[in-house]
Amino acid sequence: MWPEKCQFRFGKKSLLFSSLAVAVLVVLSWYSYFPETSSNWHSRYGFSCKAKMVYPKSETLKPPRTNVLSVSPWLAPIVWEGNFNIDILNELFRQENVRIGLTVFAIKKYIRFLKTFIETAEKFFMVGYPVNYYIFTDLVGNVTNFNMTVGPRKQLIFLEVPSYERWEDVTMRRMQMIRDFTKQRFASEVDYLVCLDVDMIFQDHVGVEILSDVFGTLHPAFFVKGRDKFTYERRPESQAYIPEDEGDFYYAGGYFGGKVEEVYKLTNHCHHAMLTDKANNIEAIWHDESYLNNYFLYYKKPTKILSPEYLWNERDGTAFYLRKIRFIALHKNMDEVRT
């Protein structure tokens, strides 16, 4: 039998210990149930109590993809299905509480593409992450009547912008408008921007594997071709000029992005290059796409490159190296829709 004094002291201690244990348990379960609200705390103190992740070990001498280029000569990853584990990436990006902005322009007749674009984005684009859809349009009244609905933590934001008579100006001025809104509001609302064409639909997963400081996408029509076939701007008078013996890849104008400050630099640069050319009475052969290719070659090489899985043409069927076709350009009657 324990002396009375001792019994009392033991009782007090065990009460203290058990309350401590309960407190620890409450904290731990809070962190495992609400990893997103707690992740700032995690990363700040380097403390982590996430569930154990079990996945196959990478084999140094057995690359998962052997028939495609997986890294650029400046060591930027090229994103192909099979080369990444989305669970690991989700774990990393959720810890950062990442917020994503998608910019898309629906000007004049191109408003017809908007509803399916948003509907398919809701199924496949950044599922589970907060997304602001920034819809630049000259027809706010029309597009707000499209009955587009989005899920939790997704937001449709309509930005009224001017339209231009020539379709070339519409496509090129996207650089200026993205730049302007980047300073005005995107910088305080999102961490990354993804800038896309509207005449497109999502049909498979597009997630945080695309995110990086600045990313570009291999144009589906050129990624197997030689430099001489690239439709870069070839006139030395243009700000977009690239000579025949230079060039890394041919990037698509309709799919780029990155951290907000990098997208600011990119769009600001391209807009200024276009203004200089305009003052000199020259316009690059493929408009914004030509200036973008020049920027990616000489000013800032992409830190990640998306394979043609991320931008394919409806009409091109499939190809043996494509394990997924995630986003496709719809066939359109160019003359009809651009006038």
Ligand SMILES: CC(=O)N[C@H]1[C@@H](OP(=O)(O)OP(=O)(O)OC[C@H]2O[C@@H](n3ccc(=O)[nH]c3=O)[C@H](O)[C@@H]2O)O[C@H](CO)[C@H](O)[C@@H]1O
């Ligand atoms: C998939 C892809 O890489 N597409 C690029 C390609 O042609 P595309 O033939 O894909 O260009 P496009 O006709 O889709 O125009 C580009 C985008 O500008 C917007 N728009 C255009 C005209 C208009 O009246 N209303 C309107 O909203 C719309 O978001 C459209 O998706 O080359 C263009 C420049 O020549 C751009 O670089 C495009 O991004």
Ligand SMILES: [Mn+2]
């Ligand atoms: Mn397009």
